[in-house]
Amino acid sequence: MKAYLILADGHVFTGESFGAIKETICEWVFNTSMTGYTEILTDPSYAGQGVVMTYPLIGNYGVSYKDEECGLPYVEGFVVHELSRLSSHFNMNMSLNDYMIENDIPGIQGVDTRAVTRIIREKGYINGMITTRDYDVEDVLERIINYHPHDLVKRCTCHVPYKLGEGSLRVALYDYGMKRSIANELVKRQCEVTILPADTSAQTIINGHFDGVMLSNGPGDPADNEDIIMELKILKASGIPIFAICLGHQMMALAHDMTTSPMHFGHHGANHPVRDLTTNRIYISTQNHNYMIDASSINKTDASIWFENVNDGTVEGLKYLHEPIMTVQFHPEAHAGPLDTSFLFDEFIHMMEEYKDAKKT
Numbered sequence: 001m002k003a004y005l006i007l008a009d010g011h012v013f014t015g016e017s018f019g020a021i022k023e024t025i026c027e028w029v030f031n032t033s034m035t036g037y038t039e040i041l042t043d044p045s046y047a048g049q050g051v052v053m054t055y056p057l058i059g060n061y062g063v064s065y066k067d068e069e070c071g072l073p074y075v076e077g078f079v080v081h082e083l084s085r086l087s088s089h090f091n092m093n094m095s096l097n098d099y100m101i102e103n104d105i106p107g108i109q110g111v112d113t114r115a116v117t118r119i120i121r122e123k124g125y126i127n128g129m130i131t132t133r134d135y136d137v138e139d140v141l142e143r144i145i146n147y148h149p150h151d152l153v154k155r156c157t158c159h160v161p162y163k164l165g166e167g168s169l170r171v172a173l174y175d176y177g178m179k180r181s182i183a184n185e186l187v188k189r190q191c192e193v194t195i196l197p198a199d200t201s202a203q204t205i206i207n208g209h210f211d212g213v214m215l216s217n218g219p220g221d222p223a224d225n226e227d228i229i230m231e232l233k234i235l236k237a238s239g240i241p242i243f244a245i246c247l248g249h250q251m252m253a254l255a256h257d258m259t260t261s262p263m264h265f266g267h268h269g270a271n272h273p274v275r276d277l278t279t280n281r282i283y284i285s286t287q288n289h290n291y292m293i294d295a296s297s298i299n300k301t302d303a304s305i306w307f308e309n310v311n312d313g314t315v316e317g318l319k320y321l322h323e324p325i326m327t328v329q330f331h332p333e334a335h336a337g338p339l340d341t342s343f344l345f346d347e348f349i350h351m352m353e354e355y356k357d358a359k360k361t
Contacts, residue, residue, distance in 0.1 A: 001021070001132055002016065002017065003015055003016060003107075003131070004108075004130070004131050004135065005028075005079060005108055005116070005128055005130055006128060006131065006137060006141075007028070007116075007119065007127070007128040008126050008127040008128060008141065008144045008145045009119070009126065010141065011119060012137065013079075013108070013115070013116060014111075015111040016109050017108060018083050018097050018100065018107045019078065019100025020104045022104060022105075022130075023132070023133065024076050024129065025127065025129045025143060026048055026076035026149070027048060027050070027126070027127055027128075027290075028050045028051075028052060028077075028079075028116075028125060028126055028128045029046075029125045029266055029290070030116070030117045030120050030268060031051050031054065031269050031288075032054045032270075033053070033055065033286075034270075035061075035270075036067075036337070037053065037059070037096065038068060038099075039067055039179075039335055039336055040053075041073040041074075041078070041099075041105065042067075042068045042069040042072070042073050042074065043074065043217075044156040044177030044178070044179070045074075045289070046074050046075045047149070047155055047156050047177060047219040048076065048149030048220065049076060049149075049219075050075060050076045050077035050079065050130070051075050051077075051078055051268070052080075052111075052117060052120070053113065054113060054114075054117055056080075056082055056113070057081070057082050058096065059080070059083050059096035060088070061087060062088070062089050062094060064091035064092055067336065068180070069181060069335065070178075070179065070180065072103065073103045073105055074177075074219070077105065077106050077107065077108075078106075078107040078108075079107065079109075079111050079113060079116065080111070080113065081109070081110070081111060081113045083097065083107070083109040084096075107130075121264075124264045125290055127147045149220060150224075152218070152219040152220035153177060153198050153219065153220065153224075153247075156175075156177035157175045157197050157198035158196075160197070161194055161200075162194075162195055163192060163193065164183050164193045164195065165186065165191055165192055165193050166192055167187075169190070169191045169192070169211045169349065169352050169356070170194070170209075170212075171186050171191045171193045171194070171210060171211065171212045171213070171214055172210040173186070173194065173195045173196065173214040173216060174214065174216055175196060175197060175216055176218030176225075176228070177216065177219050179217055179331070179333060179335070181331075182214065182217070182333045184333070185345045191349075194210070198225075198228060199227065200231075202232070202234035202235040205235060205240070206234075206235070210240060211355060211356050212240060212241040212243065212351065212352040213242045214244070214248075215232075215242065215243070215245065215327075216246075217246035217247050217248065217331065218246065218247035219247070220247075221262070221291060222250035222251045222254055223254060228251060229251050232251055232252055233255045236252065236255055236323055236325060237323075239324065240324070241324040241325070241348065241351040241354075242323075242326075242327075243325075243326055243344070243347075243348040244325070244327035245328055245330075245333075246328075246329060246331060247289070250291055250292075250293060250329075252318075252327050253293045253297075253298075253303075256299070256303065256320070257297075257299075258293055258294065258298055258299075259293075259294045259297040260293055261291065261292060262290055262291055263289075263291060263292050263314070265290075266288075266290035267288070268287065268288050268289075269286070271338075272287045272309065272311070273285070273309070273311065274307045274309055274310060275307060275309075275310050277306060282310060283341050284338045284340050285316075285331065285334065285338070285341055286337070286338065287329065289329060292315060293315045293318070293329075295315050302321060302322065303318045303319065303320045303321060304318070304319050306328070307330070314329075315329065317329060317330075324351050324355060326344075326348070326351070332344040332345060
């Protein structure tokens with residue numbers, strides 16, 4: 001069956017439908033990863049967005065439930081150059097096509113993904129529609145242009161607290177659209193992790209006597225989450241060690257009166273180089289975000305830039321100078337890789353151990 005990708009600038013791409021037969025409008029970004037499409041489909045940071053894969057062949061190892069980052073996919077649509085006709089892997093549960101049908105995600109194959117990527121690079125992330133119906137571009141453009149996602153964190157967060165793991169260190173993990181791999185990294189390090197809804201008050205954390213707080217990744221514009229940012233203003237003054245990733249990194253900056261702004265086309269992929277400014281060492285990182293912290297808004301008496309993006313110089317990490325807080329824009333849990341920066345979880349463990357020892361004295 002023919003399918004069409006119609007972009008807000010009037011470009012139309014024709015391909016072959018796969019996955020669910022469904023019409024959808026969303027923001028479109030491109031992802032440069034060669035593998036990890038299951039993790040991409042199930043990353044809540046993609047809520048409200050469709051993904052164009054730049055690697056030309058997708059689906060060759062099928063889908064394994066073990067690779068899911070969340071209980072259900074959040075990607076709104078999927079565009080690939082070629083869907084693999086055969087899938088083979090010892091952990092495979094089903095083909096990518098069957099997985100997308102089961103989870104109601106529409107896709108298109110046979111599209112010139114290089115051309116779509118160039119449009120997004122030149123014009124920025126862009127609204128677009130997937131449809132299998134006959135269409136009139138002028139009739140649908142207004143709907144496409146006016147699309148705006150909202151309440152994304154509320155849509156992605158858990159609704160009741162729950163615990164994972166056992167250990168001597170107790171971590172409160174705010175779920176703003178959490179990837180499972182974040183909790184798994186803490187559990188591997190013998191932490192008892194309590195996952196909390198995004199609207200949990202700071203006082204609940206303080207009263208809970210946790211040894212550390214983790215702020216997760218999540219979707220959308222960080223500045224939309226004013227209530228959460230107000231709670232982080234309280235939490236940052238508590239003295240409890242905090243480690244924040246992606247959206248959490250951005251909202252913690254806003255809680256310190258910094259500013260954020262939209263990027264032109266964002267960072268989406270598993271091959272982004274970041275430089276540790278304290279050692280000058282470069283790591284390869286997984287990233288998924290459309291917003292960044294404005295470097296000019298950082299008060300150098302409050303925080304120092306820890307990591308920067310090698311490609312464009314954007315802020316990739318902060319260390320706060322008067323509070324036990326460290327934050328990074330990239331994903332150190334990085335399932336399915338690269339694992340270059342997983343050591344940051346060890347630094348967080350060390351922060352919590354020092355805090356716990358200080359409380360004893």
